[in-house]
Amino acid sequence: MTFNYFLLLLSGVKITLALALLALLLGLTLGLVGAMAEFSRHKLIRYFFISYHSIIRGVPELLVIFFVYFGSSQVLNLFFTHPINVNPFAAGFIALGLLFGAYASQTIRGAFLTIHASQIDSGRALALTKWQTFYLIKLPQAWRYALPGLSNLWLVLLKDTALVSLIGCSELMMQTQAAAITTQQPFIFYAVAALIYLALTSISEGVFYWCHRSSTHT
Amino acid sequence: MMITITYIEQLFSGVYLTLQLLFCSILLGLLLAIALTLMRLSAQRYLVGVAKVYIFVIRGTPLLIQFFLIYYGLSQFETIRNSIFWILLQKPFACAILALAINTSAYTSVLLKGAVDAIPKGEFEAARALGMSWFLMMRRIILPRAFRIALPAYSNEVVMVLKGTSLASTITIMELFGVTKQIIAETYADIQYMLLAGLIYFILNAVIMWGFRYAESSLAITASSNR
Numbered sequence: 001m002t003f004n005y006f007l008l009l010l011s012g013v014k015i016t017l018a019l020a021l022l023a024l025l026l027g028l029t030l031g032l033v034g035a036m037a038e039f040s041r042h043k044l045i046r047y048f049f050i051s052y053h054s055i056i057r058g059v060p061e062l063l064v065i066f067f068v069y070f071g072s073s074q075v076l077n078l079f080f081t082h083p084i085n086v087n088p089f090a091a092g093f094i095a096l097g098l099l100f101g102a103y104a105s106q107t108i109r110g111a112f113l114t115i116h117a118s119q120i121d122s123g124r125a126l127a128l129t130k131w132q133t134f135y136l137i138k139l140p141q142a143w144r145y146a147l148p149g150l151s152n153l154w155l156v157l158l159k160d161t162a163l164v165s166l167i168g169c170s171e172l173m174m175q176t177q178a179a180a181i182t183t184q185q186p187f188i189f190y191a192v193a194a195l196i197y198l199a200l201t202s203i204s205e206g207v208f209y210w211c212h213r214s215s216t217h218t
Numbered sequence: 219m220m221i222t223i224t225y226i227e228q229l230f231s232g233v234y235l236t237l238q239l240l241f242c243s244i245l246l247g248l249l250l251a252i253a254l255t256l257m258r259l260s261a262q263r264y265l266v267g268v269a270k271v272y273i274f275v276i277r278g279t280p281l282l283i284q285f286f287l288i289y290y291g292l293s294q295f296e297t298i299r300n301s302i303f304w305i306l307l308q309k310p311f312a313c314a315i316l317a318l319a320i321n322t323s324a325y326t327s328v329l330l331k332g333a334v335d336a337i338p339k340g341e342f343e344a345a346r347a348l349g350m351s352w353f354l355m356m357r358r359i360i361l362p363r364a365f366r367i368a369l370p371a372y373s374n375e376v377v378m379v380l381k382g383t384s385l386a387s388t389i390t391i392m393e394l395f396g397v398t399k400q401i402i403a404e405t406y407a408d409i410q411y412m413l414l415a416g417l418i419y420f421i422l423n424a425v426i427m428w429g430f431r432y433a434e435s436s437l438a439i440t441a442s443s444n445r
Contacts, residue, residue, distance in 0.1 A: 058377075058423040059416045060384035062395060067416070070408040155278075162280035166388060173282060180290065187291035194279040194287065201278040 005179035006192065012175035013196060019089065019161045019171055023096035024154065030101025035108035036134075049105065056102035061095075061160050068095040069167045092164035092171075100157050107149035111142040144215050151208040155201050162197075172196060225401050232397030233418060239311075239383040239393060243318035244376060250323030255330040255364075256356060269327070276324035281382050284321055289313040289389045314386040322379050329371050333364035366437050373430035377423055384419075394418060 037049040056064060069091035076084040115138055123133035165173035176193040180186035257269040276284070292298050292307055306312045337360060345355040365372075387396030398415040402408050 055416070055420065058420040060381040060395065060419060062381075062384045062387075063412060063416055063419065066399075067409075067412045070402070071412065074408050159280035162282045163385075165282075173280075176283075177286075180286075185294060187287065187294045190283055190287045190291050194275070194283050197280060197283065198275065198278040 005183060005189065008175045008179055009172060009189070009192060009196065012170065012172035013200075015089070015169065015171040016158075016161045016200075019093050019096065019164060019169070020154075020158050022093040023100055023157055023161075026093065026097025027100025027104055027153075027157070028150075030097060031104025031108050034101060034105030035112060038105070038109055039112070053102040053105055056098060061099055062163055062166065064099055065092065065095040065163055065167060068098070088164065088167045088169040091167060092161070092169045096157060096160055096164070099160065100153055103153050103156075104150060107153065108142065108146050110149070111144075111146035112138060114145050115141050147208065147212055147215060151204070151211075154204060154208075158200055158204065159197065228397050228401065229394070229414075229418075232392060232394040233422075235391065235393040236380075236383050236422075239314055239318065239386055239391070240376075240380055242315045243322060243383075244379055246315060246319035247322035247326060247379070250319055251326035251330060252361065254323055254327035255334065255361075258327065258331055259334060259356075273324045273327060276321060277328075281317070281321050281385055282388065285314065285317045285385055285389055288317045310386075310389045310391050314383075314389060314391055318379055318382050318386075321382065322375060325375055325378070326372065329368045329375065330361075330364050332371075333368035334360060336367050337363050369430065369434050369437065373427060376426055376430070380419070380422060380426065 034049045034053060037045045040046055069086060069088060072091060073084060073086045076086070119137050119141065120133060123137045128136065161171055162173040165171055165177065168174070172193055176189050180189040183189070254269050254272065257265045258273075260266060288307075289310060292313075298304060298307065341359055341363070342355065345359050350358070383393055384395040386393050387399060390396075392400070394415055398411050401411050405411070
């Protein structure tokens with residue numbers, strides 16, 4: 001009988017991975033935009049992104065997730081007459097993406113700072129536009145330095161998906177809680193969930209090791 | 219804003235509980251981290267292995283699972299309920315401190331090991347040449363030096379513990395986040411009280427970072443004056 005509950009846990013893993021991958025997409029975009037914004041000439045853009053990453057990094061992740069979930073439904077209810085409920089999955093991956101983006105912007109900014117100014121100058125000497133220098137010169141070089149930091153952030157992201165269970169998203173943690181409460185055997189189910197998270201992090205570390213090997217071809 | 223005045227007492231008790239959780243788990247976590255670092259640096263292979271497995275497991279699993287494993291998981295077993303540990307383990311506050319301390323000990327021991335690796339090998343050799351035992355060398359020379367090196371990174375770890383205390387609200391502890399959820403349940407003013415809680419966490423964050431920066435500057439001055 002407990003075997004069926006283990007299958008339930010595996011269905012939760014699908015949602016966990018979907019959450020994490022969508023949040024990674026959103027977070028990488030926000031991180032790139034945030035990193036570029038801190039180099040911008042316009043004070044407003046710079047201060048907006050600096051305050052964004054300072055606030056998100058200074059506040060507990062649970063608070064960000066709850067704020068996005070409950071706050072967005074409250075704000076939407078102000079504009080529309082009938083009550084709108086935000087999907088916990090959507091609120092979850094948006095909140096996790098915001099969290100990832102705040103930390104990632106600092107990692108990517110650090111990676112961009114390692115690029116020597118002569119690289120940018122040679123791009124301008126070859127008459128490349130700003131976007132072309134970014135895409136052809138800066139990004140491939142910065143990617144190598146950003147990878148270790150980003151891999152750490154991905155591992156943190158995987159573990160933070162467990163927090164989304166607290167707003168009702170049926171990912172791995174919530175299925176584990178359901179199984180534990182029904183069978184009155186919490187230890188075995190939480191231990192198996194811990195092993196599944198360990199497996200996910202180990203596989204991720206293997207993938208990143210392969211990425212690091214393939215990106216540092218000398 | 220008038221409504222906030224009536225809830226100030228609850229908010230204060232929540233912040234007090236958060237700070238209690240923070241201090242107790244940092245203290246216990248630091249002791250565990252020192253023990254773990256010594257295990258990783260020891261000459262016995264099995265001690266190094268045990269420490270590595272512990273660090274791998276604790277760093278690879280979410281803090282929420284560690285909370286639930288200790289609070290809900292351990293209470294499942296008859297032997298634990300009848301043992302002497304039950305006096306402590308039945309209280310959610312003790313379980314929260316245990317979970318937070320175990321979690322931070324794994325991350326902190328990685329920081330300390332990195333700091334010990336940054337100490338020049340000459341210090342180890344000089345201590346051995348002076349006839350110090352391994353424990354005396356660790357206690358008097360290596361660990362104090364390692365703490366000074368690891369201090370900036372450790373401030374980030376303390377901030378992570380502060381954020382981890384918000385998870386204690388899931389095992390029925392009424393610290394700041396739990397109190398906020400309770401107030402929101404009564405008043406339905408989500409955004410207002412979540413912004414307030416965020417502000418309080420941000421201020422606590424700033425105080426911790428300021429304290430560590432002060433500690434860094436005072437320790438660096440002492441270190442350079444001893445040269």
